[in-house]
Amino acid sequence: MALIGCGxxxxxxxxxxxxxxxxxxxxxxxxxxxxxxxxxxxxxxxxEASSALQAVSGADLVLLAVPVASTESxxxxxxxxxxxxxxxxxVGSTKMDVVASARRALRDxxxxxxxxxxxxxxxxxxxxxxxxxxxxxxxxxxxxxELTKVAQLRQAEAIWKAIGSHxxxxxxxxxxxxxxxxxxxxxxVAMAYxxxxxxxxxxxxxxxxxxxxxxxxxRIAAAEPQMWRDIFLAxxxxxxxxxxxxQHMLGSYEAALLSDDQPALExxxxxxxxxxxxxxxxKLYTPESLSKHKTTA
Amino acid sequence: MALIGCGxxxxxxxxxxxxxxxxxxxxxxxxxxxxxxxxxxxxxxxxEASSALQAVSGADLVLLAVPVASTESxxxxxxxxxxxxxxxxxVGSTKMDVVASARRALRDxxxxxxxxxxxxxxxxxxxxxxxxxxxxxxxxxxxxxELTKVAQLRQAEAIWKAIGSHxxxxxxxxxxxxxxxxxxxxxxVAMAYxxxxxxxxxxxxxxxxxxxxxxxxxRIAAAEPQMWRDIFLAxxxxxxxxxxxxQHMLGSYEAALLSDDQPALExxxxxxxxxxxxxxxxKLYTPESLSKHKTTA
Numbered sequence: 121m122a123l124i125g126c127g128x129x130x131x132x133x134x135x136x137x138x139x140x141x142x143x144x145x146x147x148x149x150x151x152x153x154x155x156x157x158x159x160x161x162x163x164x165x166x167x168e169a170s171s172a173l174q175a176v177s178g179a180d181l182v183l184l185a186v187p188v189a190s191t192e193s194x195x196x197x198x199x200x201x202x203x204x205x206x207x208x209x210x211v212g213s214t215k216m217d218v219v220a221s222a223r224r225a226l227r228d229x230x231x232x233x234x235x236x237x238x239x240x241x242x243x244x245x246x247x248x249x250x251x252x253x254x255x256x257x258x259x260x261x262x263x264x265x266e267l268t269k270v271a272q273l274r275q276a277e278a279i280w281k282a283i284g285s286h287x288x289x290x291x292x293x294x295x296x297x298x299x300x301x302x303x304x305x306x307x308x309v310a311m312a313y314x315x316x317x318x319x320x321x322x323x324x325x326x327x328x329x330x331x332x333x334x335x336x337x338x339r340i341a342a343a344e345p346q347m348w349r350d351i352f353l354a355x356x357x358x359x360x361x362x363x364x365x366x367q368h369m370l371g372s373y374e375a376a377l378l379s380d381d382q383p384a385l386e387x388x389x390x391x392x393x394x395x396x397x398x399x400x401x402x403k404l405y406t407p408e409s410l411s412k413h414k415t416t417a
Numbered sequence: 418m419a420l421i422g423c424g425x426x427x428x429x430x431x432x433x434x435x436x437x438x439x440x441x442x443x444x445x446x447x448x449x450x451x452x453x454x455x456x457x458x459x460x461x462x463x464x465e466a467s468s469a470l471q472a473v474s475g476a477d478l479v480l481l482a483v484p485v486a487s488t489e490s491x492x493x494x495x496x497x498x499x500x501x502x503x504x505x506x507x508v509g510s511t512k513m514d515v516v517a518s519a520r521r522a523l524r525d526x527x528x529x530x531x532x533x534x535x536x537x538x539x540x541x542x543x544x545x546x547x548x549x550x551x552x553x554x555x556x557x558x559x560x561x562x563e564l565t566k567v568a569q570l571r572q573a574e575a576i577w578k579a580i581g582s583h584x585x586x587x588x589x590x591x592x593x594x595x596x597x598x599x600x601x602x603x604x605x606v607a608m609a610y611x612x613x614x615x616x617x618x619x620x621x622x623x624x625x626x627x628x629x630x631x632x633x634x635x636r637i638a639a640a641e642p643q644m645w646r647d648i649f650l651a652x653x654x655x656x657x658x659x660x661x662x663x664q665h666m667l668g669s670y671e672a673a674l675l676s677d678d679q680p681a682l683e684x685x686x687x688x689x690x691x692x693x694x695x696x697x698x699x700k701l702y703t704p705e706s707l708s709k710h711k712t713t714a
Contacts, residue, residue, distance in 0.1 A: 239628035331536035389642035
């Protein structure tokens with residue numbers, strides 16, 4: 121296996137793939153030599169490569185775990201060492217741009233590429249936080265195209281299942297629209313909320329009185345700035361739709377508050393609260409309900 | 418001790434006060450007789466009262482744990498059983514309205530009232546979720562006025578400290594402005610975000626692909642609708658300011674996305690991410706840093 125990008129996501133995948141006995145030997149490459157070196161010291165990879173191309177040499181499986189904006193250049197670098205049986209996957213949070221990049225970079229080898237998005241992560245980043253259980257019970261969305269080879273797709277499904285993930289497939293555009301709503305917008309809003317606090321007089325007191333609600337609401341605001349800059353730009357149109365929808369809803373709350381419209385306010389709050397409670401109980405197909413389904417089947 | 422309102426907050430206080438040996442006997446009252454009865458069955462209270470007035474009879478300490486909008490009517494009901502040495506506290510999330518209500522309801526006994534806001538909670542509610550450790554390491558803000566008696570204030574501080582909380586004091590208006598920013602706005606935004614999702618085509622798919630980021634960002638959206646309706650209305654002007662500030666910041670993100678302004682976007686994200694990371698490390702006076710300070714002092 122070649123691991124290109126030995127950060128949190130890539131490192132955790134390497135650890136899980138090893139534990140599941142899926143790979144014999146992992147050759148890793150990161151842009152920063154110190155990261156590659158640290159990954160080997162930690163046992164995340166077996167061997168350090170000095171280039172992405174070197175890492176891919178002789179690999180059956182290539183995992184690309186780099187910022188989505190680096191997908192095209194990285195794949196173009198390794199293209200001529202990808203043979204028809206190689207499986208290439210990514211772990212990017214956006215899929216339309218990744219698919220387009222891969223199509224341009226891989227050309228006649230594009231069928232070997234299975235776009236993948238494991239919906240998991242941490243608010244900390246870097247190989248030091250690599251976690252063998254990061255993908256356990258996580259949902260993984262595969263977004264194959266009409267050119268994706270079935271053999272590679274089946275292999276990809278088997279690999280993610282073997283490390284404990286729940287696999288679903290959908291079109292890249294469906295993925296990007298849904299993830300803009302369920303993940304990208306929350307990240308942007310949590311971050312904008314932190315900026316909003318900081319822009320105000322009394323920010324220090326506000327932060328000093330922050331409790332567990334603040335802690336959880338803003339956990340994702342600590343995410344890696346460059347990675348999220350790329351995700352926001354890559355999925356810009358869907359994210360803008362989500363921000364507009366939220367702003368419209370905030371306007372409804374403002375109107376209810378300004379007019380002291382208690383029934384309207386309570387109606388909104390009841391809808392929000394009961395939906396979140398149902399989601400938690402797995403009534404809206406959470407990973408937990410999928411997992412339950414699986415074990416009883 | 419009289420406990421008026423045997424829900425999550427009141428029930429948890431009762432359990433903690435008992436464990437700390439602060440109270441001999443707790444008489445409880447809730448608007449719903451089944452809640453009072455359940456509280457007694459669980460050992461949260463020792464005796465059920467059939468009215469707030471009956472609960473207060475003979476009590477040295479009265480804890481009011483009712484929605485903030487019920488403060489005035491409840492205090493008016495019990496006023497003539499409050500003697501000059503009684504300590505009366507609330508646990509409400511807003512303080513200016515509570516102070517005004519208490520002043521009107523208690524009149525010459527207003528000095529016995531120490532307004533308190535323990536900054537803690539859960540996204541579930543009701544006495545069944547009462548937790549003896551809910552207040553441990555939580556910040557508790559007291560907002561005494563110029564009429565509050567020093568004896569009661571000192572006693573209140575000692576009680577909260579005895580159950581493991583960190584006590585700070587400030588003016589009610591400072592509290593409400595800071596909490597609008599650090600707690601009320603996040604609740605409103607998390608709830609508006611849930612409403613926004615639900616208002617869209619494809620809401621089901623969006624929710625089915627929600628991961629750990631969504632889970633934490635929306636945890637507080639499951640909070641009790643009526644309680645939060647009251648808090649939002651009670652602290653309306655400060656909350657509206659926060660929503661406007663957030664909307665302004667969302668506008669900055671929109672502008673950066675629309676103009677593909679990568680440096681501006683990255684600047685915002687870096688500021689948000691580093692502030693959240695610093696807060697977590699206790700560099701911005703979190704309860705953890707207060708706690709550390711205390712134990713080394």
